[in-house]
Amino acid sequence: LILLIVSLTSTNTGYDGSLLNAFQSIPDWRMAMNNPSGAVLGAINNGVVFGCILGFPFASPIGDKYGRRHAVTIGNVIMIIGTVIQSCAGAGFMTVKKETENPDSRAYAMFLVARIIIGFGNFISSVSSPSLISELSYPTHRQAVTAFFNSNWYLGAIIAGWVSFGTRNVGSNWSWRIPTILQGLFPVIQFFLIYLVPESPRWLISKGRNQEARDLLLKYHAGGDESVGGALVDFEMSEIELALEQERLASKSSYMDFFRTQGNRKRLFLLTFIGIIMQLSGNGLVSYYLNKVLNSIGITSTSQQLVFNGGLMIYNYGISIIINLLVFQ
Numbered sequence: 432l433i434l435l436i437v438s439l440t441s442t443n444t445g446y447d448g449s450l451l452n453a454f455q456s457i458p459d460w461r462m463a464m465n466n467p468s469g470a471v472l473g474a475i476n477n478g479v480v481f482g483c484i485l486g487f488p489f490a491s492p493i494g495d496k497y498g499r500r501h502a503v504t505i506g507n508v509i510m511i512i513g514t515v516i517q518s519c520a521g522a523g524f525m526t527v528k529k530e531t532e533n534p535d536s537r538a539y540a541m542f543l544v545a546r547i548i549i550g551f552g553n554f555i556s557s558v559s560s561p562s563l564i565s566e567l568s569y570p571t572h573r574q575a576v577t578a579f580f581n582s583n584w585y586l587g588a589i590i591a592g593w594v595s596f597g598t599r600n601v602g603s604n605w606s607w608r609i610p611t612i613l614q615g616l617f618p619v620i621q622f623f624l625i626y627l628v629p630e631s632p633r634w635l636i637s638k639g640r641n642q643e644a645r646d647l648l649l650k651y652h653a654g655g656d657e658s659v660g661g662a663l664v665d666f667e668m669s670e671i672e673l674a675l676e677q678e679r680l681a682s683k684s685s686y687m688d689f690f691r692t693q694g695n696r697k698r699l700f701l702l703t704f705i706g707i708i709m710q711l712s713g714n715g716l717v718s719y720y721l722n723k724v725l726n727s728i729g730i731t732s733t734s735q736q737l738v739f740n741g742g743l744m745i746y747n748y749g750i751s752i753i754i755n756l757l758v759f760q
Contacts, residue, residue: 444588482550509552592741
């Protein structure tokens with residue numbers, strides 16, 4: 432249950448994915464953003480990806496220097512700032528009476544910048560969160576619990592989809608501002624709860640705090656009973672210490688090592704091919720352009736499209752949980 436707090440990072444990401452799908456079906460958002468299409472729409476959908484690219488050099492060093500929990504907190508603060516900017520996009524240069532009249536290009540620019548900031552913060556949290564789950568999980572539960580991290584992407588997507596459905600008839604920019612404001616809900620919840628989660632024992636050992644790491648493992652993996660779980664804890668401690676030592680020895684390696692041996696070249700192929708296949712599977716199409724797909728088959732009603740969006744996410748969540756349960760077998 433404690434580790435579910437960490438998985439809220441994935442929920443943040445899922446909320447964003449479903450939110451942009453829903454917004455494209457809401458006329459008030461399209462008008463406020465000056466009816467984006469083509470590359471302009473692609474840019475706003477990929478704003479979070481741009482933020483992730485910017486966060487790539489910072490995410491791992493922050494987690495390694497300050498700890499997994501602090502990295503998650505830093506990411507959440509950045510996401511909250513981005514959410515505030517995103518929810519204010521267009522405010523001040525559109526009338527209160529009819530905000531959808533005379534859309535200003537500054538609203539689009541503000542929205543895009545906010546999404547880049549959200550992506551930056553989300554990437555910092557997303558790098559440390561699965562590591563924290565993996566490093567805290569009981570050894571025989573590690574694969575399954577870590578797999579559930581990504582499943583909770585759909586929990587955020589479900590909430591975003593149905594909140595957007597509920598606000599669809601508000602009749603002003605609040606029809607999309609309300610779901611946008613609620614995007615900050617999970618970062619705020621995680622911000623206040625993350626320190627209920629213990630720090631990574633692996634990180635503690637890397638900082639020379641071995642006794643703290645051992646006490647933590649004994650408490651959560653052995654019920655605090657040295658006679659029952661002491662041997663397991665000692666094994667985990669030695670395993671972590673050995674892995675850290677191997678990393679130190681390999682610290683002088685570079686990305687060019689991928690090309691130096693046949694085995695490493697195969698590993699590089701698998702790493703890149705898996706990523707490519709994940710994108711070619713079509714998930715990006717229905718995650719960010721469902722509105723376009725539904726329009727192409729004659730489903731143009733805002734309410735119907737939002738029902739499809741919310742219903743699809745419920746279906747996906749159920750399937751992902753069923754598949755993850757197989758990991759326990």
